[in-house]
Amino acid sequence: MTDLLPPRSPTDLFGDPIDSQPLWFKKNAFLEENFDSEAYITDLRTFVPFDNLRSELQTHLSSLKHELVELINRDYADFVNLSTKLVDVDGTILRMRAPLTELREKISQFRGSVESSLAALQNGLRQRAEASAAREVLELLLDTFHVVSKVEKLIKELPSVPSDWSNGDVNSTEKGSLQHTENGTNFRETQSMLLERIASEMNRLKFYMAHAQDLPFIGNMEKRIQSASLLLDASLGRCFIDGLEHHDANTIYNCLRAYAAIDNTNGAEEIFRTTIVYPLIQKIIPNSSSQSMAAVSVDELEEDYQQIIEHIENGCKFLLEISSSANSGLHVFDFLANSILKEVLSSIQKGKPGAFSPGRPTEFLKNYKSSLAFLDYLEGYCPSRSAVVKFRAEVVYVEFMKQWNIGVYFSLRFQEIAGALDSALMVASLTPVHNSHSSQGNSGVLTLKQSVTLLESLRSCWKEDVLVFSCSDKFLRLSLQLLSRYSTWLSFGLTIRRTGNTGSNPGFEWAVSAVPEDFIYVMHDIDCLVTELSGDYLGHVIQILASCSPEVLDPVKQSILQGANSLKDLAPLAMNTMIEALVEKSLETLRQVKGVTATYRMTNKPLPIRHSPYVSGILYPLKTFLDGERATTYLTMEAKNKLLLGAAEEITGRYYELTSEVVNVARKTESSLQRIRQGAQRRAGASSDVSEQNVSDTDKICMQLFLDVQEYGRNLSALGVVATNIPTYRSLWQCVAPSDRQNTIEF
Structure with a gap:
């Protein structure tokens, strides 16, 4: 309540009290x-x-x-x-300070005693730790000395085995003295077991050296250790080679365990490569290709891989099975990559270097696929998926795959396939194939060389001897580019056909020089290509890519169908081109309509009673075109009807334009002449009844045109076109028909 404002003074009527504080002041x-x-x-x-x-x-x-x-x-x-x-305050403070001072001194003395004990304890612990560390170092040095001595002793036992045990010529007395009859082990197995034991001791020795490598004692023993290691490597190598030559599984197993113990897997892999794999591969792919120059295809690898596989089955399979056996601990070895594949790669590089050259695409692809099949065979020895992954990650495997320059191969194939189509499209005229003029069984056969080349190029992209599956995306893109190139060629050509100007567009002369019948081939080939792309071709591509996921197949399918639709959209343009060409031919005859005026103007000819001769020639080009061999063979009934109706409407429209122009001019001329006659008669004072009773020239012209239009309608009906369904024909009828027949179309 202390923060309440004081009451306002009687004189403070509108604002805060005079002695009040502002709201911002707290x-x-x-x-x-x-x-x-x-x-x-x-x-x-x-x-x-x-x-x-x-x-x-x-x-x-x-x-x-x-x-x-x-x-x-x-x-x-x-x-x-x-x-x-406040009396005697200082005395009270002194009395209180004395016990506090005494307590502080006792605490200081106790702290000093504790710190002294703690320092002694820490010193003792440090001495104890130093003694323990020294003891550990001493034990480590003793263990190292004992292991070195043990290794040297065991190595000295190795020569006690007869030197000729490896060739199996030891007599029975010697065998009895050295062979343990209880476990049935032979000399090689005994030697390998001893080597495995030495290797395990060497492994312990490496462990000790890693923890005491800076000590002088270890430095003094380094020569002894190196000497023992060299002797072990040499003895182990000889034993391993002998086990490989005699296919002694136990000896090989023990030797491999010894190599694994001393972490020298590369040594075992290299011995196996030089001892077993190298002689086998040299028999098939010698380093010098002079021995195989007589062969037709020196650099083909398919037969070589078959022989290599046979030799692997006979000479290498036993070791691969030993190293890949379950729970053997020998998974650290990779004889597939570092022994077999390494030697195969080296032999091909030296003996058949041309096998990796993409300059000959067919041979290159054949060798590449054979190599992939060979790698698949090697992967068959991998006991698990993780082993396959490890095999593919090896340096030799990666180097082997780098030898196959797929990018250059695709570039060559691109130039080959796209170049063939481009050459076909650069021809100055449409080129029918040989079977184009046959009237039987060609409803689904392409007729133009350009179209045939397109389909062959599209199929080449997915041929087994062309396609590289890992480059499927590139070949799909090439297929779509081929479709786009062909569609653009057609589209530009049909567009230029209308303008008739190829000066700035070389390569499209065919569009101007082509006759209407040539576009029948174009229409037919468009239909055939669309059917092929949407049917068998699409199914073939999807079958090849069947191993891909739906997320991949759906876009592939849609892209091919889109290319087919873009090609299908050109069919109406080709149809219009044929219609325009036919209309131009009919227009040459239709221009004779203007001659009707000259026939009856300022002449005394009677009213016409029959149609003009030119009428029968108006639809003649259209009828000849539809009755021709190409149209009857390659145009479907639907296309024929569409062409007939479109051409009839266009021709009728042009007929109406010319006729209406003639009638309008005739009526204007007649009106002018009539005014002149009437003026002359009035000046002469003669009556005009006689002239008015005569039939005018305009009426004769309209009657002639009316008869022609009737005949034209009958000709349309003969072709199967209902003239009354054409709006411009009705306009044409009304333009020339007498007044009593304006609303009734009969012919």
Whole structure:
């Protein structure tokens, strides 16, 4: 309630009380524990002038001083008694300080004692740790010395086996003295077991050396260790080679475990490559190709791979099965890549370097696919999927795949396939194939060389001896580019046909020089190509890519269908081109309509009773075109009807334009002559009844045109076109028909 504003004075009628404080000034803020004067002033100065803030603070200070004086005056007696009660304060403080000082001294003494004990304890622990570390180092050195001595002792035992044990000529007495009859092990197996034991000790020795390699003692023993390691490698190599030559599974197993123990897998892989694989491969692919120069195809690899597979089955399979046996611990070896594939790659590079050359695409692809099949065969020895992944990640495998430059191969195929189509499209005329003029069994056969080349190029992209499956996306793109190239060729040609100007567009002369019958081939080939692309061709591509996911197959299908639709959209353009060509031929005859005026103007000929001779020639080009061999063979009934109706409508429209022009001119001329005659008769004072009774030249012209239009309607009906269904024919009829026959079309 202390913050309530005082009541307003009687004279303060409209504003705040005269002694009130502004709303932004909060006195309670000074009582907060974290009050910061600078922050307080900074916040207020953003919206309160400094003079107002200073004035308000001074006013508040004055009020506080005033309150303090009031409090002292109100409790003055207690304020005075406060000083009288503070008696002998210094003595009391001294009495309280003595025990506190004594306690502090005791605590200091106890702390010193504890720190001394702690230092002694830490010193003892450090000495104990140093002693323990020294003991560990000593034990490590002793173990190292014992292992080195043990390895040297075991190595000395190796020569105790007769030197001729490897060739199997040891007599029975010697065998009895050296062979353990209880377990039936032979000399090679005994030797391999001893080598495996030495290898395990060498493994321990490497471990010790890794933890004490900086010690002088180890440095002094380094020569002994290196000597033992060299002797072990040599003895292990001889034993492993002998085991390989005799196909001794136990000996090989023990030797491989020894190689794995000393972490020398490369040594075993290299020995197997040089001892077993190299002689086998050299029999098939010698380093010098002089021995095989008599062959027709020196660089073909398919037969070589077949022989290599046979030799692997006979000479390498036993080791591959041993190294891939379950729970053997020999998975660290990769004889497939580092022994077999490495030697095969080296032999091909030296003996048949041309096998990797994409300059001969057919042979290159054959060798590439044979190589993939060979790799698949090698992967068959991998016991698990992880082993296959490891095999493919090996350096030799990656290097082998780099030898096949698929990018260059595709470029050559691109030039070959696209170049063939481009050459066919650059011909100056449409080129029918040999069977184009046959009238039997050609409804689904392409007729133009350009179309045949397109389909052959499209099929070539997916032939087994052309396609590389890993480049399917590139071959799909090439297929779509071929379709686009052909569609553009047709589209531009048909467009240029209308303009008749090929000066700025070389390569499209065929469109101007082609006769209407040639576009029948175009229409037919468009239909055949669309059917092929949407049917067998699409099915063949989808079958090849069947192993792909639906997310891949759906876009492939849609892209091919889109290419077929773009080609299908050109069919109406080809139809219009044929119609325009036929209309132009008919227009040559239709121009004779203008001769009707000359026939009856200023002559005394009677009213015509039969049609003009030119009428029978108006639809002759259209009828001849439809009755021709190409149209009857390659145009479907639907296309024929569309062509017939479109041409009839266009020809009728042109007929109407020419006829209406002739009639309008005749009527204007007749009107002018009539005015001239009437003026002359009035000047002569003669009557005009006689001239009015005669039939005018315009009536004769219209009658002749009416007879011609009737005959034209009969000719349309003969072709199968209902003339009354053509709007321009009805307009043509009304233009020339007598007034009593305007609404009735009969012929």
